[in-house]
Amino acid sequence: MQDETLGPSTPPRAIPAAEARGAERGFDEARRGGRRPQRGAPRHDRPKKKDVSGWVILDKGVGMTSTHAVAVVKRVFNAKKAGHAGTLDPLASGILPIALGEATKTVPFVMDGRKAYRFTVQWGVETDTDDAEGRPVATSELRPTRAQVEAALPSFVGTIQQVPPRYSAIKIQGERAYDLARDGEVVELVAREVQIDHLSVIEHDGERTVIAAECGKGTYVRALARDLGRMLGCHGHIAALRRTRVGPFVEDAACAIPGLEEAGPEGVTAHLQSVETALDQIPEVPVSRDLALRLMRGQPVILRGRDAPVEGKAFATCGGTLVAVGDVERGELVPHRVFHLGGTAPQRD
Template structure:
């Protein structure tokens, strides 16, 4: 018997991911609930983390890289006084400290973690080392050597300083590990630290307040869930929008440079539409756009 492939359904479903489930499991559940042929997500959340997980369906998967590169916001709490194997509360304690920072001390350290910084990912992460995931090596008792990577931190703000804890908000670019920030901040303050809880409150144009609770993906699968889908172009709000001429639209649909109205910077990434809807993402070339990803809608 041939395996059912699913429906050609396109759009974005914003899920408020609960703790205790992987991002891949969320995507698989959404794909099943909507009987979608194709699905993916824009930015992994740790199993213990909650908040915005943007799930792309169908042709929207061609825009995932745009959202992955967008700024994201995290609200997280750090427990001071211990460093763990995973840099969060799920790991085993490696070292302890009796020191506890004041709010003023935390505030004073934050500028060193903003702007363009270099960050070493956690040992328990999906970073590949010689073709293997770091978390697989770490689970086998190996200590993978991970190289520092550049990260843009737009802002890092102390929201609340408690007794032995600090609640912070970070806005950062692609590839940021909040667990690494907690670990490195604890080391900088001399008190050690790890993430106690973590919530992504927004990702690019998508806000957690617009997210669907994960239990409703099961409970309300069908017409209600499909009605929550956002259009493909919802992820493209940071790109200039240009309109194709009738002849340009035909050429773009065939993967060729097509004439557009409106303007942008030469070589700038834009998205193109016509009366039928989004046509492509591509590079502006002075009156025409060279498509990089064409949408088959």
């Protein structure tokens, strides 16, 4: 039950010549609200899917895979392209940010954001998967008190070394750890450095403890429950897990699949957040139309003004429309991703 990551950073992308030649036309069409169909194109050859761009903050239910959730949202919006920012296992519920269209280019920024969870540890049994679906591998008659759990939690706060679960998506010599484990192979995973910012007990009844957690990418909550049980000498596994936050996306803004399906084609766009929502942790740089066109051709531009960032990541907008995101180096914005926000793409408030 880990937030998968696309890596620490996204390398610069070479802008194809065809895309560069069409940058100005694409920018103008985006400002008008969408691309025009090619003249003379037969009606039956036109794509049926829509150019929908933005974020859907889905409250995924228990029993559904993340892949299935993306497919359902993509169908509801009739979108051409979709992806998600951070896998949730079928047994987990909660926030699953789904990117549509051009928003898929901002997925790494959401993946790098902080996550919050609420999870239940069942004491007395450790399983091979570290959750309720696994086979018991160790048991104990001991049960911790609330005070004992609270006293153990500080040992897991901060930058710690964590061994991922045997059943995880980590690759070992090109193979997924869970595939090797299912084939009966002994999987020895190396501890990795993760960051856990906060842990606190919400409820405790002797047999189970509900814990709130805030952590960084790459943290496995299942491994945390396993290690906590071992420290307390009573063993434990995850009985329930809910993700309550991913980067800027929280429960209050989330919607469930039944609500999306009931909203219909007209009402469903009310659940679409702007592409820039994913970029809340980096500065915005308004640019002129001429500079916007340079950025969309993959060319760096010089940033002027006392409020312009000197170093680090930033995103550029022109007239409220997202143009590019990249790195500011010595006063120049070097674009790594450019955007063509035509079709259905909500603007920020």
